[in-house]
Amino acid sequence: MTAPDLQEHLSIIERLKSSVQTSDFDQMFAVLTSELPKSKQFLLKMELKRLSQPCDFYIDLRGHVDGTVHTYEYEGKTHYMDDNAVEVFEQGIRDYGRFTLGVYEDVMNTDNNYRVMHRKETEARIKQVLSNEQGLSDAELTTEPVTRHLARSVQFGSYLNRSEERMNYSITVEIVLGNGKKYSAQTTDISVQGCKLKLARQIKLAENDQLGIFFRELEQEYTLDRNNPIHYQIVEISLLDQKTQQLRVKRLEQSSQQEQEFTHFIDRFIRANKRRYKLNLDNALDAVIVKGYEQFYVPRTSSLPVFISVRQGKSHPQCALTTENNRASFHYFQDELQRSVLPQVLSAKRLKQLLQLPEGQRQTLLYCFTHASKGKLYFYSATEAELATENGLSALFLGFGASKKSWKVFQLSFLNTSSEYSQLHFQLPGDTSADTKAKNTQLLDAYLTPLRFIVSLTDISTDSSSSWYQQLSYDKSAVRALNQFAHAKLNQLPFCEAIPVKYVNLRSEDRYLYKTTVQLQNAQEQKLPDAFSRDFSPNGMQVETMLPTQLKRGDLVRLNLPELQKISNKFQLKQLLYEVMAVSKSGTIMNLKVVENDDGHQGKAFFQLLIQNNRSKLTVAEEQVKHPGLAPALRNMFIKALNSFPFYLHRKGIRYEMKAIAQGGQPNSLHLLLAQLSTEPEHLNIEPLLKHNAVNLAFASQLKQMKRQDPPKNYELYLKVTPKADTKPELSCHYDYEFNNEPEKKAFIAQLIADEAVLFCYRIWLSRTGRPDSDFIAQELNYISQYAIHKAKLLEEELWSVVGVGELVDITDELLLRLDIPPAQRQQQSSLRTKVLTSASD
Incomplete structure (x- = not known):
């Protein structure tokens, strides 16, 4: 960005930037700068030459601007820009004649960029404060009250039961x-x-x-x-x-x-x-709050809880609790036969290594990629500890793996659990149904009792983070050495099933499981890879292709149903038009929605008749489970063990507020740090998170563009902790959208480490919520309404005002490794973080 001392000469730069590469540049420059001193002329010429230098940066504005970002191809590179940025980019190409640093900086500083909006708002606020200060005494300025931003602290799984009314x-x-x-x-x-x-x-x-x-x-x-x-x-x-x-x-x-x-x-x-x-309703009021916030978070978690059973001293993954946000992670670990390879990836050896770590520090990074050959899918995975012990293979695995489209980085957390946690429920005074619930869970004992641990897998890979790994240099001739990280193809694999969590049916119709051949064509009538249906409803269908496709949300496809056509002469099941509503990260699973015309839709009519005549024979998708009550039991076990940082955004009029923070069985590092700033145990001081007005600038703008079914948006938060000798540490937050580019971000982190401050980095997933599941808390609300209807209405208003739920996970180790920070400095930072957290938990 042009230096402040040259800002007054921007008009000259605008006049000359398109002429830097022409033969008459020097003559034009001399005419326009004749009245400036030689020193200023020199600086202006250097600035013009800097702006005209060729640029090979990738532009990625996802999460950085208030606008809809889409792909934009230029000279073989794919950039991610909104319409405003594209207009600035194309104008810059016309001015400079090519992609230069000047074009890049103009695109990164558009008016709808959150960083620019924040800077302008801050400047305006400072200007207003300075103007208001005129005429005020020093005493008046220093006695202004300090505003604290407090959020309710919600402890998941904490229900106070009473057997009688008080x-x-x-x-x-x-x-x-x-x-x-x-x-x-x-x-x-x-x-x-x-x-x-x-x-x-x-x-x-x-x-x-x-x-x-x-x-x-x-x-x-x-x-x-x-x-x-x-x-x-x-x-x-x-x-x-x-x-x-x-x-x-x-x-x-x-x-x-x-x-x-x-x-x-x-x-x-x-x-x-x-x-x-x-009556004293404190326990019922607390139960509504806890249960209400739980039902917002669990269906939207991006972490995949994998439950580990231990039988006769042997452990293996038995099941995983799947949600809308983490289902792609479960599918990622399925081979060409739709068998889960999690029993191989989460081997007994790896679990034993994690179990030997101190409690609270049982986590590592898991790097994965796949290789397809002769119709088979081969999985490769390595943990951070495994790569550290294999000399010379770390850069090879990371660099080669990141070049694959299937490259993933997972944060792996190892948590303790117990089947006793499966029976978490709130009991109202005089409610005898709770005894029945406890008896019902006894039917699950054989399934739940062996479950001793939970491995939480969180996909923390992004396009921008993968590009850092791709820059690692490695010996391409040594690729065969990676075979030691390959998982062998086995004839039989221990079964690991997906158990979907469900609170409220937000779909307008049931979906039915059915597998049949599907032939796909894109809008250009090009044939797509072979596919089959996973489930269907009258208005939609979920389809899985054998190979990844380039389809994205909003694309139109035509499909044929050859096998179903054989059983129907009444309907024409060819060239049926559907719209792509969602595509998995692997590019193989997509949700399709019927596109009707004036003559209706043959596919919709066919499936309506099929369902009507065969309802008793069809299986409702994600409704039938192996054991009734299994999903709620696993959900209870998960919330009692989780170590992430859920937070909630409430809408109040036109403003958005972060009013609640939740905590599971283990506090996140951010819980501990913010607790040091709080004087009330039931609230957390979240002021460091709001210093850049992130809620109403970045988060609110993003939520306004999202729908409930949209995948979450990612952000990174960098927390600088400056320890103080006799006082509480100083916390300073920076979001990733405040930086112009990746090198600037790395320079900030390098300077922070050089200053011996302590760095914590967090990945944030922000999701749009749907309506509250009223059935889930109806019993408690009805009870409260009998004796204090005004309190029941306040609780309903609080829960109905929730519009966004966020999940925050500590990824500091992955960031430092990704940015190639030297091992000695990474170890120093690890020691400093441990010291800070130990002090915070005392």
Whole structure:
């Protein structure tokens, strides 16, 4: 970008940039700059020559501009630009006569670029602040309140069950301690088996102490024993303020007749007065929040949870929980016979190596690519640790593998789990159906009990990251040495099945599993690779091709159904027009939608009749499962183990806010870092994430263009941590769209490492959410509505305002390796990160 001291001469640069390569450039330059000093003339000429230098950079504006990005071919290279950038690019080519640095910089600095928008907004804000400061005293400026950005912290899988209703009821009671001393206390709520008390802080008590309670005010209204107290035990003590403490107490054994009579009395009393004094609904309110945010996140997670079973000392992947976002990862590990090779990729040897690492650090990078030969698909994979031990093969594997279209990099996390976590459910007071649910899960014991671990596979590869690996130099003659990373073709493979997670059916119609031959043609009537159907509905079809295609969303295709045509003379099943709605990353699986004309659609009519006459014989896609309740059980186990960083974007009017952060069984490194800035355990201070107004500039603009079924958009977040001796560390965030290009990004990271700061890098997946699954939380909302309808409405408003869900995963190790940071510096950064996180968790 042109230096600030030359900005005032941009008009001269615009006049001369198209003439730099012409013979009369020097003459024109001398005329236009005759009044400038020699030093300024020299700088201007150097700048013009710099801008006219040939450029071989790839332009990739995906996630960087407020516009729809599409491919653009120029001189054999594929760029990704929106219409605005294409216009600037083509004008630059006309001005310079070729692709130069000047063209590249103009394209990267269009008005709809998020980085440019952010800079202009910041400049305007600073200008406004400076203008407002005139006439204000120093005291007035320094006393302005500091705004903190707090987000609700949601703990997945944390449901507080109550077997009985608890009524908010405040009366004065008298407590009797074991030493005979008596004190006055105040109830805050009461149930049949317990209550909460407030009393003076100076009274010395301990958990598990026993005490007696006289309900003096109730004795005056009702016939109660005035001589013998009701016996309780202290369960929990908490301090409310400097003068008051709160006790949570439970009833002791009720053997005496007086105790049993009191039980019946309290039960009748609560039933008669619960609408007058209101029930304590805290547990139900928390359950709606937790369950509501869980059902937004799990169907949109990009991580693929693979469940590892252990039988007789041997381990193997048994199943994977698939979602809309991670299904492509499961399909990636299927061979030409649609068999999962995950049992080979996640071998016992690799799992054992991860298990030997300290808990919380059990993760590695998994590099993969495939090779097709003679109709068979061969898989190659290597972990970060395996490449480190094989001298000279690291660059060979990474460089050669990245040249393949099938190249993938996965973040592999090894997590503990247990079948006990499968029975997570919330129980309302008096709800006996929960017992039935627990009994139903016993039918799954044989399946779930062996599941001991979860391997979370997260695809962190992108086109831009792959280009860095492709730059690695390697000995092409040594490619055969990579055979040691190949997985052998086996006649039999241990079965690993996909279990789809489902909360709410957002489709307008059911899809039915059916495999039949499909012949495809593109819009140019070119024949596409052989294909077969995976499922169908009257208005659409999912098709899988034997080889990857170049089709993309929005393309039109025509298809023939030769096998189905044999059974139907009534419908013409040839040249049926469909629109491509989605294509897998492998380019082999696509979702098609019927394109109707004035005469209707023969395929739609045929499938409607087929379904009508054969509904009992057809299998609904993703509806039939091997064990009823298996998907919810695996979902419960996953949310209790996950270590990612889910966050939620809410829409409030025209603005978007990040109002909730979730956490699974293990805190992410970002959880620990942000917790240091927070003083409230139930909230996280997310101010570092919002410094560049990412929510309303980048994220909101992206969500406005997305539909619920669209794949997530990727971002990278760079977090610079500067430790302080006596205070909390300083956190500074930078998003990838703030940098002009990859070299500039690498220079920033190299400088950060040189300054001995600590780097954390995160990959972000941002998805558009659909409507909440009301059925999933209907029971709790109905219960709350009976006693506090205003609270139920507030909960519904909060959940219905969620428009986006994000998932954030730590990819620092992969970034440093990708950018070819020297091993010594990578090790130093690893030690610094461990030190920072250890301090944060203390």
